[in-house]
Amino acid sequence: MLSPMSAAAGTAALERDAAGRRDRLVRDARDRLAQRRRPTRPRMRALVVRPGGRVGFVSVPGPPSPAPRAAVVRPLAMATCDMDRPLALGRTSFPLPLQLGHECVAEVLEVGAEVATVRPGERVVVPFQISCGGCAACLSGRTGNCTAVPPISMYGFGVAGGHWGGVFSERLTVPFADGMLVGLPDGVDPVAAASVADTVCDGYRHVAPHLPAVLARDPDAEVLIVAGLGRRPVFSPSSPLYAGQVARALGARRVTVVDRRPAVRDHAERLGLTAIPPADLRGRPGAPLTLDMSASSRGLWTALAHTAPDGVCSCAGVLHRGVRIPAGLMFARNATLHLGRAHTRTVVPAVLDLVARGELRPQDVTTTVAAWEDAPAALREHVLGDVTKTIVTAA
Numbered sequence: 001m002l003s004p005m006s007a008a009a010g011t012a013a014l015e016r017d018a019a020g021r022r023d024r025l026v027r028d029a030r031d032r033l034a035q036r037r038r039p040t041r042p043r044m045r046a047l048v049v050r051p052g053g054r055v056g057f058v059s060v061p062g063p064p065s066p067a068p069r070a071a072v073v074r075p076l077a078m079a080t081c082d083m084d085r086p087l088a089l090g091r092t093s094f095p096l097p098l099q100l101g102h103e104c105v106a107e108v109l110e111v112g113a114e115v116a117t118v119r120p121g122e123r124v125v126v127p128f129q130i131s132c133g134g135c136a137a138c139l140s141g142r143t144g145n146c147t148a149v150p151p152i153s154m155y156g157f158g159v160a161g162g163h164w165g166g167v168f169s170e171r172l173t174v175p176f177a178d179g180m181l182v183g184l185p186d187g188v189d190p191v192a193a194a195s196v197a198d199t200v201c202d203g204y205r206h207v208a209p210h211l212p213a214v215l216a217r218d219p220d221a222e223v224l225i226v227a228g229l230g231r232r233p234v235f236s237p238s239s240p241l242y243a244g245q246v247a248r249a250l251g252a253r254r255v256t257v258v259d260r261r262p263a264v265r266d267h268a269e270r271l272g273l274t275a276i277p278p279a280d281l282r283g284r285p286g287a288p289l290t291l292d293m294s295a296s297s298r299g300l301w302t303a304l305a306h307t308a309p310d311g312v313c314s315c316a317g318v319l320h321r322g323v324r325i326p327a328g329l330m331f332a333r334n335a336t337l338h339l340g341r342a343h344t345r346t347v348v349p350a351v352l353d354l355v356a357r358g359e360l361r362p363q364d365v366t367t368t369v370a371a372w373e374d375a376p377a378a379l380r381e382h383v384l385g386d387v388t389k390t391i392v393t394a395a
């Protein structure tokens with residue numbers, strides 16, 4: 001069944017270059033058939049998720065030698081995204097089965113003839129969105145809307161994401177190595193930085209653009225992060241925790257995470273954040289910067305209702321085609337709402353800087369680290385249990 005969100009995502013995905021999207025699929029299907037009949041490339045294992053949250057290895061043809069601007073990489077540390085749980089449980093209607101995973105740090109194995117900035121053996125962050133680095137959108141920092149590839153092109157979302165493969169695999173093609181890959185700074189552990197490819201940057205992009213002006217007006221200003229309002233939200237809670245860490249790293253003294261789950265509140269407190277249940281919001285003054293990272297319409301309403309006059313609410317996205325917002329209140333308070341996807345590649349260097357300086361510790365959000373051979377079991381536990389962040393390390 002198609003959820004309204006995927007219907008909306010599907011509309012956006014086909015707004016441009018539908019032929020390019022279709023051609024990729026056809027090329028890939030032909031290649032698979034040819035490799036089955038007369039294999040010319042070694043096979044590899046990749047994690048596939050099937051309906052019902054069933055996760056397992058499959059054997060697929062490894063990537064071909066890279067095209068002139070591409071690279072082939074070996075994922076070293078692969079992380080779950082908060083979206084992987086709803087994805088695997090069929091709650092997003094990205095069609096299953098699909099090759100899972102879109103966050104990793106990898107080792108470069110092979111580069112195409114025109115690649116200038118990375119060499120085999122280097123460790124790199126592989127941003128989850130496919131971007132060329134050279135089109136007008138990429139050059140202005142809007143890499144999430146790169147025009148060299150069809151809209152919403154990304155790893156780990158199967159056909160709907162443009163069929164680029166998943167990073168829970170032994171090899172991965174990066175089509176634009178110079179445009180996409182960012183070297184891992186010396187001394188940074190790949191396991192610590194695995195989620196920089198998406199969720200850590202997602203925490204950053206909701207905070208960094210707004211916080212300096214907020215703190216300039218009031219150095220004690222509160223950042224309020226709505227994480228989960230329900231008893232058992234389907235999204236994992238790592239990105240609100242990363243956002244809280246980023247806010248602290250960038251100078252916010254008061255960061256409050258709102259979540260109904262005691263375990264998530266405990267985790268937030270261990271990170272040095274304040275954590276409250278949703279009921280404690282009643283009567284609380286508004287905050288000049290609010291984040292809705294609940295992926296729910298109630299969460300967005302709650303964040304907007306607690307945005308102070310002239311404040312900003314940044315929303316990570318909702319699962320519905322349309323939601324209600326407190327428009328009258330927002331008008332009266334002159335609130336600004338931002339809702340949209342990330343331009344991840346653009347913010348990776350700034351996030352890596354914070355990590356390299358020790359000011360941001362994504363590893364403190366990680367709850368499970370599993371070896372490659374145990375990946376299917378660890379991912380099943382992630383999907384069916386209550387795990388915040390699972391990271392798989394390569395063999």
Ligand SMILES: [Zn+2]
Nearest residue numbers: 081082083198
């Ligand atoms: Zn993601």
Ligand SMILES: [Zn+2]
Nearest residue numbers: 132135138146
């Ligand atoms: Zn581009």
